[in-house]
Amino acid sequence: MRWFEIALVVLTLASGLIWLLDKLFLAKRRAARGGLLEDADEPVLVDYAKSFFPVLAAVLMLRSFVAEPFRIPSNSMMPTLLTGDFILVNKFSYGLRLPISNQKVVSIGEPQRGDVVVFKPPHHPEQDWIKRIIGLPGDTIAYHDHQLFLNGKPVTVQPIGVYQGIGNGAEMTGAEEMQEALPGRPHHVLERTDLFRTDGDGEWTVTPGHYFVMGDNRDNSEDSRYWGLLPESNLRGKAFLIWLNCEGWFCTGAFDASRVGTAIK
Template sequence: MKWFETALVVLTLLTGVIWLLDRLVLARRRARKAGLLEPKEPVLVDYSRAFFPVLFVVLILRSFVAEPFRIPSSSMMPTLLIGDFILVNKFSYGIRLPITNRKVIDIGEPARGDVVVFRPPHQPDQDWIKRVIGLPGDTVEFRDNQISVNGVPFAYQREGTYEGVGRGREMTGASLYTEQMPDRAHEILHIDQAAPFHLGEGTWTVPQGHYFVMGDNRDRSDDGRFWGTLPESQLRGKAFLIWMNVDSSAPGWVDWGRIGQGIR
């Protein structure tokens, strides 16, 4: 939602300039003209003075602390469901300027397994979410629904058959696996059906300053297998919390059990 970020910055600057200009110049002029009478404050100034502090606080929190996002697709199931509202830590990977996303303070870098929000190179106006698989310098291979990094395959344990709810019902019947990375584990989905070929198979070498990302729903994810590596400059932050889940196709609409869950 780059348009929202742009609008927030423009409105904050506009109301701030109006409020400051009135405080330093225009208010004094009105007072001199009014004489003994109480000067009347213009409506635009009144609204600017009221909204600027609110817009400023929202801009600071959203740009540098935490930003809310909504999950619109099934690409990160079963970790994230359609209708999940999540919070993204905006300073995990450095302080970045709004709109331009330029990093001005370097704090940290993504670790393998992090769930990250980013703007893909081919869709720079959209915010996507995937999991980091390959780090700079890695060689990532995806064959027969299994990942190897630098020649070392991840371990897989089948946990059963997945049963989806709401808009995620289409994934009912898929196989649920635990994918074991070197230092963390998470769940993924595969559709175990006979096919003449596996989509997205290949080998990728991750350049310096780039990352290789994939969705946890391996057969329903448009990720690095199809458009390549992700430049570090496109990162937005690290997803860390589900604060709400609303799916009008699910019984009761709200899944109260997901509220407050951490994202691993």
């Protein structure tokens, strides 16, 4: 959605500049020629600028500094988030950032372990991804044979049962759903315990200014196990609410009203 952000900024600045130029110069010239009816009329471009600038400015401010909507495009955060969930992201949880550049201008808070965050992955900076923060600066994270370790201690899990997926998530039917006791933020994860995989195994030390992120769908998530640590500067915000769920970009598929208003934990 970077193109939308760029377009919104450009249109806001352009309409505001046109309105300002008219107020400072053009309107006075028209008033001086008020005896000529045609010259006294307000140009259509100025009329549009005056009408749209307040709306564009309000949308830009809300989207950049308050909350921004995102759509979940994949199954990597199942069972917490499903493909087709439309979520809201708190843009000021970790500080105020400028649109487009994502440069932080005001520090407010720091990410906490277990937060579900939207970010720009280092290897795909034009995209927005969503994962859960597992490791904070200074932590040592290890993952071996479906077992997560935090600072040398295994993170315990409690089996819940066999997962039954629906819609785009049907591919995960049969996976084991478990509650993972991540310190400060217990949450559900999915694992294919019948699969033996070692491609995501390893041990990592989280350096200052970085975070280790993972998807809740452990066997179907491209995360820090594969591409490394997430720089703090790439964070976009903290996901906090599901406001809609429907499959298909224009909600042409199934609609799940039960997920509307669900808090993201």
